[in-house]
Amino acid sequence: MDIRVLILACTIFTWIFLHRWNQRSRKGPKTWPLVGAAIEQLMNYDRMHDWLVNYLSKSTTVVVPMPFTTYTYIADPANVEHVLKTNFANYPKGEVYHSYMEVLLGNGIFNSDGENWRKQRKTASFEFASKNLRDFSTVVFREYSLKLSSILSHAAFQNKQLDIQELLMRMTLDSICKVGFGVEIGTLAPNLPENKFAKAFDAANIIVTLRFIDPLWKIKKFLRVGSEAILDQSIKTIDDFTYSVIHKRKSEIEEAQEGPNNHKMKHDILSRFIELRKDPENNINDKSLRDVVLNFVIAGRDTTATTLSWAIYMIMTHNHVAEKLYTELKAFEQECAKEEQVCLDPCDETQDLESFDMRTKQFAELMSYDSLGKLYYLHAVITETLRLYPAVPQDPKGILNDDILPDGTKVKAGGMVTYVPYSMGRMEYNWGPDANQFKPERWLKDGFFQNASPFKFTAFQAGPRICLGKDSAYLQMKMALAILCRFFKFELVKGHVVDYRMMTILSMANGLKITVSKRS
Ligand code: HEM
Numbered sequence: 001m002d003i004r005v006l007i008l009a010c011t012i013f014t015w016i017f018l019h020r021w022n023q024r025s026r027k028g029p030k031t032w033p034l035v036g037a038a039i040e041q042l043m044n045y046d047r048m049h050d051w052l053v054n055y056l057s058k059s060t061t062v063v064v065p066m067p068f069t070t071y072t073y074i075a076d077p078a079n080v081e082h083v084l085k086t087n088f089a090n091y092p093k094g095e096v097y098h099s100y101m102e103v104l105l106g107n108g109i110f111n112s113d114g115e116n117w118r119k120q121r122k123t124a125s126f127e128f129a130s131k132n133l134r135d136f137s138t139v140v141f142r143e144y145s146l147k148l149s150s151i152l153s154h155a156a157f158q159n160k161q162l163d164i165q166e167l168l169m170r171m172t173l174d175s176i177c178k179v180g181f182g183v184e185i186g187t188l189a190p191n192l193p194e195n196k197f198a199k200a201f202d203a204a205n206i207i208v209t210l211r212f213i214d215p216l217w218k219i220k221k222f223l224r225v226g227s228e229a230i231l232d233q234s235i236k237t238i239d240d241f242t243y244s245v246i247h248k249r250k251s252e253i254e255e256a257q258e259g260p261n262n263h264k265m266k267h268d269i270l271s272r273f274i275e276l277r278k279d280p281e282n283n284i285n286d287k288s289l290r291d292v293v294l295n296f297v298i299a300g301r302d303t304t305a306t307t308l309s310w311a312i313y314m315i316m317t318h319n320h321v322a323e324k325l326y327t328e329l330k331a332f333e334q335e336c337a338k339e340e341q342v343c344l345d346p347c348d349e350t351q352d353l354e355s356f357d358m359r360t361k362q363f364a365e366l367m368s369y370d371s372l373g374k375l376y377y378l379h380a381v382i383t384e385t386l387r388l389y390p391a392v393p394q395d396p397k398g399i400l401n402d403d404i405l406p407d408g409t410k411v412k413a414g415g416m417v418t419y420v421p422y423s424m425g426r427m428e429y430n431w432g433p434d435a436n437q438f439k440p441e442r443w444l445k446d447g448f449f450q451n452a453s454p455f456k457f458t459a460f461q462a463g464p465r466i467c468l469g470k471d472s473a474y475l476q477m478k479m480a481l482a483i484l485c486r487f488f489k490f491e492l493v494k495g496h497v498v499d500y501r502m503m504t505i506l507s508m509a510n511g512l513k514i515t516v517s518k519r520s
Helices: 003-021 038-043 045-058 077-086 094-105 114-128 131-158 164-181 196-213 217-223 226-258 269-276 286-317 319-339 353-364 376-388 470-487
Strands: 061-065 070-074 395-398 416-419 488-492 513-518
Touching: 038 045, 038 196, 045 061, 045 070, 070 077, 077 416, 094 196, 094 226, 094 286, 094 395, 094 416, 114 269, 131 164, 131 353, 131 470, 131 488, 131 513, 164 196, 164 226, 164 269, 164 286, 164 470, 196 226, 196 286, 217 226, 226 269, 226 286, 269 286, 286 319, 286 376, 286 470, 286 488, 319 376, 319 470, 353 470, 376 470, 470 488
Parallel strands: 070 416
Antiparallel strands: 061 070, 395 416, 488 513
């Protein structure tokens, strides 16, 4: 062998050996020269949230060097507060995140910073604060929860299996389209029509998430091969649907403005952005409206549907929780009926479908924004679900300037820092020795719900970019779960494996297959 080759081989071997030797006491994943920890992260991609739980339980901050950047994962509330609030200006979404997500989210509120974000936040905040929207949402959420409940009572009657996650996705998609954009799309109709948009949306979401750890994605995109080719097709389907929603809403607004029904113009989020279009300074065109719609679909459909799915999974695997919830709901029903002087119809499992559905409706009508506020245990069940199964399991931020986190970790401009709600909820240093157990009671004091710091319970983020739809999400989730848990018992289909899928939202990889039975 040529002596030069031998020297080169020895040098490389020594370099790799020294690199690995220096990592002996490293708390995060061990790295390799040039590729950093990319190999380990890729190998653990499908179980990445639990891979992080493992490292973050040993150290509150974990640094993961990657080929062209460094990811810093944080789970300590003090660090989280620093990033999300104290030094907010230094941690925008950033260029990297923007370039990965642009194909799906465009320049919508989730994917923008600075002035563009501020303007959208202002418009949307205004909308969310309106009582009109809250009242309208209550009606819509009730109506769609009842549609879902009716599908369940048919399934109970026919002893049929259901994928409840799929149904919940339909329910929340229909709801956000109605509340957010004023259109009826009817995917929860009894015949469950094929839903091309939802399939394409899920595919696109999975593929853009993969970009975070796939250094070859730009080449694939350039060559239009593999996942990036599928992404192109999915985006086309998504855009067709979205532009049809926008055109429908625009022509309805024009019709209402011209006709005698001017006073009937609804003020949903999309209409408000369409209104802003009149002022050229706002620079709003069809593409920006497309971004508004898709950002609100991702915000309002997937988050709520996956949380409800995990909640149902928790309820059916913790029988004492199901029973406590049922007791709370029965007492609530009696109390509200008494207050409103409603005489409740009898209810039993042998009832025919029609009278069972009527009885469910009677219960649903007792629920309002205010009366739902009395259901503390239900509120705790949902919050406890979000602690262990946060809909946004990790949330990366860019780094503008070098900085030092409160625990002394140095972060470099151009890298990324990610707070990890999925890990944070499972850390004993945050929640005590029973952190891994599902215990809604931890949120109650003397029977009343007690909030935790948003920097410790980060499911809705915290600071200036805290979720705008939190109250609306609780309203919908409480409405749906109250009806479902009052009138049904759930059972997991034997052999069905429950696991998460790697995408920006913590959805279930195989759906949630269940059977249901009626309750009296
Ligand atoms: C269980 C339900 C929900 C959870 C767990 C949740 C969680 C979150 C999280 C973690 C963020 C920050 C995301 C980021 O940094 O990109 C966020 C932002 C946001 N959420 Fe929610 N969300 C939920 C439901 C909703 C609903 C129903 C809506 C509206 C229909 C909504 C509207 C928004 C908006 C507009 C933002 C962007 C805020 C900004 O960047 O200023 N969310 N949400």
